[in-house]
Amino acid sequence: MDLAYQQCINPDCNATYSVSEVHVACAQCGALLDIRYDWQRVAVPKSMAFFEHRWMTKGESGPGVLDFSGVWRFRELLPFYRTESDIVTVGEGRTNLQQAHLLAPQIGLNKGRLFLQYEGLNPSGSFKDNGMTAAFTHARMVGARRVACASTGNTSASLALYAALSQIPGVVFIGSGKIAYGKLSQALDYGALTLQIQGDFDACLRRVRQIAVDRPDLGIYLMNSVNPFRLEGQKAIMYRVLEAMNWEVPDWIVVPGGNLGNCSAFGKAFSEMQCLGLIKKVPRLAVIQASGANPLYELVTQKGLKWNGGRFDRKRVAEYYGQLDGADVHAHTIASAIEIGRPVNLPKALRSLDFMQGVVRQVDDETILEHKAMVGRFGFGCEPASAASVAGAHLLVEEGLIGRDERVVCILTGHLLKDPDATVKYHTGVDMKAVQEKAPRQEPKGRLACRPVPVPDDLEAVVRALQ
Numbered sequence: 001m002d003l004a005y006q007q008c009i010n011p012d013c014n015a016t017y018s019v020s021e022v023h024v025a026c027a028q029c030g031a032l033l034d035i036r037y038d039w040q041r042v043a044v045p046k047s048m049a050f051f052e053h054r055w056m057t058k059g060e061s062g063p064g065v066l067d068f069s070g071v072w073r074f075r076e077l078l079p080f081y082r083t084e085s086d087i088v089t090v091g092e093g094r095t096n097l098q099q100a101h102l103l104a105p106q107i108g109l110n111k112g113r114l115f116l117q118y119e120g121l122n123p124s125g126s127f128k129d130n131g132m133t134a135a136f137t138h139a140r141m142v143g144a145r146r147v148a149c150a151s152t153g154n155t156s157a158s159l160a161l162y163a164a165l166s167q168i169p170g171v172v173f174i175g176s177g178k179i180a181y182g183k184l185s186q187a188l189d190y191g192a193l194t195l196q197i198q199g200d201f202d203a204c205l206r207r208v209r210q211i212a213v214d215r216p217d218l219g220i221y222l223m224n225s226v227n228p229f230r231l232e233g234q235k236a237i238m239y240r241v242l243e244a245m246n247w248e249v250p251d252w253i254v255v256p257g258g259n260l261g262n263c264s265a266f267g268k269a270f271s272e273m274q275c276l277g278l279i280k281k282v283p284r285l286a287v288i289q290a291s292g293a294n295p296l297y298e299l300v301t302q303k304g305l306k307w308n309g310g311r312f313d314r315k316r317v318a319e320y321y322g323q324l325d326g327a328d329v330h331a332h333t334i335a336s337a338i339e340i341g342r343p344v345n346l347p348k349a350l351r352s353l354d355f356m357q358g359v360v361r362q363v364d365d366e367t368i369l370e371h372k373a374m375v376g377r378f379g380f381g382c383e384p385a386s387a388a389s390v391a392g393a394h395l396l397v398e399e400g401l402i403g404r405d406e407r408v409v410c411i412l413t414g415h416l417l418k419d420p421d422a423t424v425k426y427h428t429g430v431d432m433k434a435v436q437e438k439a440p441r442q443e444p445k446g447r448l449a450c451r452p453v454p455v456p457d458d459l460e461a462v463v464r465a466l467q
């Protein structure tokens, strides 16, 4: 019997499924799924400090490949795989937590109180690798023939890397002109079939979900964060934060919010660690959105939406989205990674906010760019979306909600080099994207050239591109 199963998060449904099944939603009610464990049967260590000995250890028969990964060295906390040979890993998660002495006073915190979790150090340059290693492990377990995702760039870069590594063909759906060049270049170099859909991220996600569900003949395994296995891997970001803090729980975790997978995974990580008696305290959560892509902020902070034990007010959400549709409002922000108007993990994000006494704030593009430049100037660097976390922490300190002496961890989700255009434009005023668009094009000559394929946002056209 497996140690893990999938379970619907809707308390009025609670349907369960085996881990050998592939679902992008509950087959009974359409809600999101969680991975659950029969913890009684898992050899969970008595303390988180147990995991330290694995760091930099060598396995008995050569280097300990799983211990080399900052996700799988915590494997007892995500034991959904059947055998260790299922695991697809590239040594992700060897990231670090920096005590940002120079930046702390800039955002009103006392020295030694600000910490930056630098997820840009992952192999594909963003936190997504934490989740992708887990989802590919599941994809391999179930014998997936093809994997796909919609993306604002980082998910596609990460998927393409793991697809290349595991030799499972990868397809990425990206909004035409919507992703930063660094990220596009990664998907092409790793050799994924790159469909440039004429639409935004929300349109891409609708389309790829439709294809994964309605066209089983195309054999598409979905890698977006509706895939609950991905979030299992992303829990490890929190384990590493705690490890770097010597297992002392900080006061705040501050994270940018787009599709809301990360904040969902963080809440699950803390809730499980608490249930297992591995931590005594739970930090507070702050989710920061760009003001041009702020559905969680609007729904939670402005309209008072709450988890309510899983019976949240779905009508209020539908009404709000209906208003946006009626006015043809789409998400728009310089932080392209979080340019998302219909976050699929909204319910799980509400659950995390509830469990971690969370708050949601929005910050505008100018504030994001100023904080991005500060993160760079004081010795780290990150992409625009990541800087939203620092900008949000600053705002919360100014509001007085975060005390100057509280210990605050901001998650820097993606590497500075992911979006060179935004950085160059900030510092020089030159819009490289506009320059590139006008530049004459030549036929690519490289033997492995992988050209993006432009596709209208239309089911038949997408199916043709996949056949």
Ligand code: F0G
Pocket: 126, 150, 151, 152, 153, 154, 155, 156, 225, 256, 257, 258, 259, 260, 261, 262, 263, 337, 338, 383, 385, 386, 413, 414
């Ligand atoms: N930061 C970066 C750098 C991201 O790439 C993303 C999401 C987020 C923050 C938001 O995280 O979705 O878990 O709330 N990028 C996705 C993508 C959507 O397609 O790469 P989230």
